[in-house]
Amino acid sequence: MKNKPVDVSGNRLLSSLPPEELAKWLPDLELVEMPLGLVVYESGVTVRHVYFPVDSIVSLLYVMEDGASAEIAVVGNEGIVGIALFMGGGSMPNRAVVQSAGRGLRLSGKIMTEAFNRSSAVLHLMLRYTQALITQMAQTAVCNRHHSLDQQLCRWLLLSMDRLRGNELIMTQELIANMLGVRREGVTEAALSLQRAGLIRYARGHITVLDRPGLEARTCECYDVVRKEYDRLLPAIEAS
Amino acid sequence: MKNKPVDVSGNRLLSSLPPEELAKWLPDLELVEMPLGLVVYESGVTVRHVYFPVDSIVSLLYVMEDGASAEIAVVGNEGIVGIALFMGGGSMPNRAVVQSAGRGLRLSGKIMTEAFNRSSAVLHLMLRYTQALITQMAQTAVCNRHHSLDQQLCRWLLLSMDRLRGNELIMTQELIANMLGVRREGVTEAALSLQRAGLIRYARGHITVLDRPGLEARTCECYDVVRKEYDRLLPAIEAS
DNA sequence: GTGGGTCTGTGCGCTGCCATACACAACCGT
């Protein structure tokens, strides 16, 4: 348990809490490292902490019996990992994995649940966030059904970049393929296509976005739907 | 506003409410017809009522700019249509359409919201249901990514049958195709295949399930994941 | 700098679903 003041401004949800509520959390909020690949919670296992990513990204993915996987949603500095805690189920049939290394603020589930049940401000903020997350999942389903790998890669890159600071992402094509639930070779082709169009630069696990508007033009409507819904449901944040 | 006693036992969520809470709702619960194709709520439009299907099924689907569609989740007598009301957003970027005609119990959003904010029993029940719904959406995304049309049709049939009484469904292949987001011809082929295997009988909009265990054996793991999660999260109901 | 692991690019045949087009059968009203 740390005593030094924790900077809470890195997470949009946390920094949207009423100050008096936040004050109660501060002593228990712990800044933790979230290395690439860390499993934040496992499918079907009761979560003990919630995590507020600061400069990391956490991917919620379902792992099938045969080992294949598919991303369901992604959580970054706009959200919280572990909604099952306050939704009442305690666990979910999917896994949360750190997709982009960084740090996050961790809070014990007990404190979170108490706050949720006591403060209607906390409750309503968390539920609005959850609704946004639902939209992201729904749109993932739609996108998986109807759109090309090319478009999905654009969507995925944009969603990820929205949840980070810079314009660079550390992520191999293999990992992206796991997230999208496609073959690595498919990602290679799609990424090459984006690179040839001058939208990104890709080199051994380092992706740099060169032309964000270009990506936005190339992706499907799904990205926009999700983006707009997050903007609508969550308190505005000063332009980053 | 009806005065005759409304039978609430047809909906699992409603009948799981504490009796004293339910008593407050009774005067305002209205039994309404839900004909095939009725749009319960429209994408982006604030919902004014919630609906508890009794012997109808409502499909949540996203309609794309080009008119194509994809089902995100399905709600029957185990659930409620209009979660955006208590989640705080008021609306969602998808449409709710009656997929199987029947009746439902309608409640004004105002009353629902008040109950949600006042009664922690109502709140927790609704949130647990919402978590189950989230799982269904997540699994839809996974299924869309990885599984064959054949398996998806099985999943869809099973999910639908779980939400109805008998073993018959009134539904053209065209409509099923809209839900699954595939071509009608694809559904024809898949349905023929199931029919040849003796699992269903199909005739001009009438589907009869002949061999439920057979369907369960043929579908993907997605159905089971969703089924188990609904069973886990929602209060047990006497065997139907 | 050399060798081994990691990451990316490429080729090939295969399959599942798409788009289009059309045949036919069942039902429905008059």
Next chain:
DNA sequence: ACGGTTGTGTATGGCAGCGCACAGACCCAC
């Protein structure tokens, strides 16, 4: 009984993504 509408079966060609196999390119450790 008849013609239109609705629902279902079938064929043909095409394409996106898959599975597999392998080649090169880069990076790091020794």
